[in-house]
Amino acid sequence: MFDPSVYRARRRRLASSVSSGLILLFGNRESPMNAAANPYPFRQDSTMLYYTGLDEPGVDVVLDADDGSATLYGSDPDLETTVWMGPQPSLADRADAAGLPETGSPSDLADDLSTAIRGGRSVHFLRPYREEHRRRLRSLLGITGGRTDDYASTELTRAVIDQRSVKSEAEIRELEQAVASTAAIHEYALSMARPGRRECEIAGLLSGLARSRGGELSFQPTCSVHGEVLHNHDYTHTMADGDLLLVDAGATSPLHYAGDVTRVVPVGGSFNDRQRAVYDAVLDAQVTAIEQLEPGVPFRDVHLRAARVLTEHLTDLGLMEGDPDAAVEAGAHALFFPHGLGHMLGLDVHDMEALGEDLVGYADDQERSDQFGLDALRLARPLEPGFVVTVEPGCYFIPPLIQTWREEARHTDFINYDVVADFIGFGGIRIEDDVLITESGSRILGPRIPKSADEVEDAATGS
């Protein structure tokens, strides 16, 4: 945990940015995997981590925006828990660690909230993402009609997003640590991409390596020779010479800050000419995009610039034709690059996504496009110093998408479907780094991870 003064200062700022009433923050509970006594690994809610650092199940916090008080609600460990799980901190110990002055039991929470509601005070809460929290909100706040999510406080949500979007020096150190662990797991994956090995050998070791460094994987990784499946969670293939292995994986720091990096490696250690050409196209888009990053630049513009660079390369390769600007404006490139350039990174891998993608990623005067591809852009807003973002363009040959577009004769002015057909089976390439926006530009976090085609080949062959 950070020093309690860090959490106190964060909570004071939050309480002062909400006009009046109570702020209710839920911590997560254990979540059963196949029986109550066999839960999934515990993951605390990221907003609870941000405002308290408390990493145990079953705590909730109420901040009073009017009198500034702050209370931790939860239970002391009972004897049975202590027998099975070892000594646990008392509620008062946990409150001390988080710098919270008051404690209360779960029934105190119910009483305090109903007193506040009877007194006509508003209770601000964030949109829940776990069903049990919807049930708790209905019962604690007496919500009877409508969707619970609709009662979530936009004022509170915006205040939390404002705060969590700009990373402090201490948070950047955590993110550096997360990316350092992420670099370690990628170096390992690159060296393991050998013919005859199975994807699950690498995927399993990535997870173990992340844990061995005191963290965990920040999301279910993609580790697949079918990189054209964007979030592929299948690890059953045996790698063969000539395959491209796409590894999109990140490790967390001990305080749960996330790394998120993607590399592609030729199984057997050398790209063929076609693979290298597409790889270099994606690399050029990624490097150009990173060069554009600086305060004030809308990330949407950077996304479109990356799309433009990719389109120029695809035109050179004969896959596309016509004016690249017109192709990007029409969205033709999205056949190959159907996702957004990146997202915020922090305590969540898609940082704050539970609070609402558009509130996090779009300025008030920006509307999310409904054009295929651009509609998947999670981050569009002008950048600010202290933002940490991913930059991850890709180029994929997705058979069902190609087939559908071809049948519908989409963008035939810009796409040479006969050439594209020859690339079916190519797979996909994505290159991703984690980047801090600085006062004057940007800086890639963590140690350098092999990235150019030559560097990746060298890492794969151990030379």
Ligand SMILES: [Mn+2]
């Ligand atoms: Mn990512």
